[in-house]
Amino acid sequence: MDRLQGKVALVTGGALGIGRSVCELMAREGAAVAVADLDQEHGNEVVQEIRERGGKAEFWKLDVSDEAQVKLVLHQIELKFGPVTVLVNNAGIGGANKPTHELTLEEWEKVQAVNVKGVFLCTKYAIPQMRRAGGGSVIHMSSIYGIVGAPDVPPYHASKGAVTMMAKTDALIYAPDRIRVNSVHPGFIWTPMVENHLKTMPDPDAARAAISSLHPLGHMGQPEDIGWACVYLASDESKFVTGAQIVVDGGYTCR
Ligand SMILES: NC(=O)c1ccc[n+]([C@@H]2O[C@H](COP(=O)([O-])OP(=O)(O)OC[C@H]3O[C@@H](n4cnc5c(N)ncnc54)[C@H](O)[C@@H]3O)[C@@H](O)[C@H]2O)c1
Known part of the structure; x- marks a missing residue:
């Protein structure tokens, strides 16, 4: 119940899906949660x-790809x-979701703006606060698309590979500051992300079954499967874990 007592957590994309579960679980474990x-x-x-459950939270409207907004929200x-x-x-x-040669530059840059630039900006403005906090x-x-390939969504794969490496670099840079x-x-x-993706396919039910079967455990995961991993990484239980890739994939990348 109090694994995150005293922590202040900013969760971007916290309104739906995985982020929503992260917010709920972190608040349940005692963190004050900024849902952005x-x-x-x-x-x-x-x-x-x-x-309503007695937790502490506040909402901030934020586009993570907008530097002025990120700076202001972190300050608030x-x-x-x-x-x-x-x-x-x-x-x-x-x-x-197109092969590389059919993508427009705009489509490519749109994904990098949120998935990579957004991660950079939020990290840039959070680090000074973490330093002040010790x-x-x-x-x-x-x-998994940041670890192994698949013949789809090339800009998404690139973005997830980028943030994997950004985590390792920053783990090294900020280890002396006790920032993991x-x-x-x-x-x-x-x-909703996966649900909407499947809706673009000719037979969404068949696509869901096919995707599920790629996971040796036989089904897709639930948002809380990822939420609990984040609670662990946020807590002092993981105080010796930095620069790590925590894989929560029902065995998908074992093959
Ligand atoms: N669902 C999966 O199977 C899966 C698998 C691997 C990784 N992920 C990653 O997990 C994260 C969450 O995915 P999800 O499936 O919950 O997605 P989702 O689409 O269900 O929810 C994403 C949330 O992010 C918000 N968002 C989008 N652009 C934003 C922006 N510019 N600024 C602020 N908020 C923004 C959306 O409004 C939404 O609330 C994503 O980074 C995704 O790439 C998801």
Whole structure:
């Protein structure tokens, strides 16, 4: 119940899917949670649910790819809760699903703006607060697609590979500050992102069964499977873990 007592957690993309579960579980474990997302309606819903259970949370409307917004929101969170000590860089988009030679530059850059630039910006503005607090934990939401290839979504693969390496570099840079930086690599998790992706396919049910079968455990994961991994990385239980790739994929990458 109090694994994260005293921590201040910023979760980007916290309104839906994996981020929502991260917010709920971190609040349940005692963190003050800043829910940041483009989606105000669902973000406010998450905050309300957390407060009804006696937890501490506040919503901030944020586009992680906009530097001025990131800077302002980080400042406001510090005023409200104190310095951020946990940052979950979870906001992400799937983007265009086309072979590389058919992609436009705009489609490529749109994915990098959220999935890579957004991670850079949030980390850049959270680190000084963590330093002031004497340490912290940064968690980049990568993917199995940041470890192994698949013949789809090339900009998404590139973005998830990038944040995997950004975690390792920053783990080295900020270790003397007692700031740990790790990446989490979910397999397919049943969220609006995956649901919408399947809807673009001719037979969504068949596609769901086919994707499920890629996981040796026989099914997709649930948002809380990733949420608990993030709670571990945010907590002092993982105080010797930095620069690690935490894979939560039902065995997908074993092959
Ligand atoms: N669902 C999966 O199977 C899966 C697998 C591996 C990795 N991931 C990663 O996990 C993270 C969450 O995925 P999800 O499936 O929960 O997605 P989702 O689409 O269900 O939810 C993503 C949330 O991010 C928000 N968001 C999008 N762009 C934003 C921006 N510019 N600024 C702020 N918020 C923004 C959305 O409004 C939404 O609330 C993503 O980084 C995704 O790439 C997901």
